[in-house]
Amino acid sequence: MDNWNRTDKNPCKWNHVTCNSLDSVVRLDMGNALLSGQLVPQLALLTNLQYLELYANNLSGHIPVYLENLTNLVSLELYTNNFDGPIPDALGKLFKLRFLRLNSNNLSGSIPMSLTSLYSLQVLDLSSNRLSGPVPHNGSFSLFTAVSYANNLDLCGPITEKPCPGSSPPAVSSPDGDSKPNIGAIVGGVVAVWCYYLLLW
Known part of the structure; x- marks a missing residue:
């Protein structure tokens, strides 16, 4: 951050910082910036922030x-940092969130159900972590595929094709792999009955 001056009360001229017309910070673009350490609590003061891009660092x-x-x-x-611990349930309060990428960290624990209430969410990537438990499939999560959860060995549920402990076994399908009624047999039976009555006529 070559032109960042901590004594400057207005950071809007700093590289990687974008402000709105009221000089409120709305975007931090600091991906691939060689950052390390932990996120500081002062970050929570940027209440107008819309884009927080901290990917590919050593946080x-x-x-x-x-x-x-x-x-x-x-x-x-x-994504692509060294964050660990659980995904905070509190992220479910970010109702304007459209892009959430936490992949390639060391996150553990279950996926918070609160995230299914983020109905604006368009992109979700939780892959390549150490998450466990069932993958929610309701709410906004109904839009996402197995790619969003890949490389989490202890996740389970229909989308992962790995049953959760205590879940019901999948329905048994017919020998040809189709669980639908055998329409051919039904139609054939109806035709046979119809022909029988024609012979009696």
């Missing part, structure tokens, strides 16, 4: 709960 620690204060966030890009 570590837990994803902080205080990110819930960034209620104007549209994009949260924390």
